[in-house]
Amino acid sequence: MEDSAASKRSVTVADVAKAAKVSKATAARVLGGYGVVSDEIKDRVMAAAAALEYRPNELARSMSTGRSGIIGVVVGDIENAFFSLAVRGISDAARLAGYNVIIANSGEKLDAEKSAVDLLIGKRVDGLIVTPARCDGMGHLQDVRRAGVPLVLFDRSIPELGVDAVTGDDRDAAITATRYMVDQGHRHLAYVSAMDDEGGGLIDTGRISNSAVRERVEGFVSVLKEAGLPHPLHSVRFGATDQQQTDSVVRRLLSEASPPTALLASDSLVGLRIFRSLQSLGLSIPRDVSMISFLDADWTSVTVPPITVIDQHVYDMGKLAGERLVARIERTPLAAERLRVGTSLVVRGSVAAPGG
CATH class of the missing domain: 3.40.50.2300 (Response regulator)
Known part of the structure; x- marks a missing residue:
């Protein structure tokens, strides 16, 4: 009897295409997270892939598309609920587009941030989302731009850098x-x-x-x-x-x-x-x-x-940053801009008149 694990590994894009009743090229676009297909076709392909327990060959995909299928995220402090919630939003947006996420923590230290960026670039990530520890120390981020790697800033803005930034108001x-x-x-x-x-x-x-x-x-x-x-x-x-x-x-x-x-x-x-x-x-x-x-x-x-x-x-901020980076990776023509996500005051019981 054929080993079930080997059987799962042998499922190909052609198998998924046949099950979804689409062409192999269409199935490849959906599974690779590139190109444009309708939501109905995407749902059919993803359902077929799940039913067949399709596992992508990342090396083959990177060779055929020139992409690793990975985005890098550098946050200030993963212990802070703000950043952990943001990463959830980024990861959800990335996964929906067919990308995986590698997360690095800078501890709000510029040197650690530079090291993390260098490491992620070395991993050949398709794009970066970075929360800059200092907005007056951007040489390494300029290097990212010169290398042609799509970059989106999160929570903080550096207008001189000329890249997208997703921040709060x-x-x-x-x-x-x-x-x-x-x-x-x-x-x-x-x-x-x-x-x-x-x-x-x-x-x-x-x-x-x-x-x-x-x-x-x-x-x-x-x-x-x-x-x-x-x-x-x-x-x-x-x-x-x-x-x-x-x-x-x-x-x-x-x-x-x-x-x-x-x-x-x-x-x-x-x-x-x-x-x-x-x-x-x-x-x-x-x-x-x-x-x-x-x-x-x-x-x-x-x-x-x-x-x-x-x-x-914050989840919405992270999701927007992830979506914006995916758009940059897929070369959607957009002007660089700062995208502000509004806030709201939730009144509870911790404020009263002084001496009250």
Whole structure:
């Protein structure tokens, strides 16, 4: 009797084409993830491939198409729910188009990002999605462009690079959240970020090397200025890189002569650290301190109280980035652009009037 595993390996594109009642060329386009076919034909071919347990010969496909069928993704911090959800969206879009994904983590370090990009290019990926650790360090990304490898930036934008970028509407999101706290009566606020403190206090938002952080800080500061609140840049604090550092940042803020009554966390990891810091100090949310966090992470809806958040629709961002990269790989004629995915404020129980 023929070994079943050997039988599965022997299923060919011609077998799938016959079962789907299409030509071999059409089946090859669907299974290879290139060219254009109708949804009805694609569904028939994919159903036949699944029924026959077809397994593609990746080496043969790469030789015939000149593609590896793989895209590379470099994210800032896979521990952060923002990036893990984004990768899910990217992977789903890639899989639907017939691509596999290799993921690398930079830890928000430029050198690690450069090494990851070099590694992925060495693997002959068909395209790259990169979250740049610094928007002022793009030499390696220019090299990717010169090599002709399609590139899409995620979460951060570098206009000078001239490539697609998929981001949130960071400035408007920060404006919405900050204005909500100001409208509740808060006059002493702080923005807390995990971004490394690059030395000294913030004197110029234009010097912030991360475009997403820069735009959020600009939104936060603009509302404080609009409300006539003094020293808005003093209200921006970096360095909340782990729990110990966040504890230190929060303690310093609360020990000031006019301590903040409301905090805006730059992401869900920082938000959770702030929540723990306030708990350890015996402070009640929102009675003693109000807070809002970026990202509707799972933990934010199960705390007491549940946390008001900026929902960034991250899965949609990832899916859009994946789709855009596939379009670039398949040479769809599109102008390079920044694609912004809107956000929404989800009001829960972590913001109240100060002293309420």
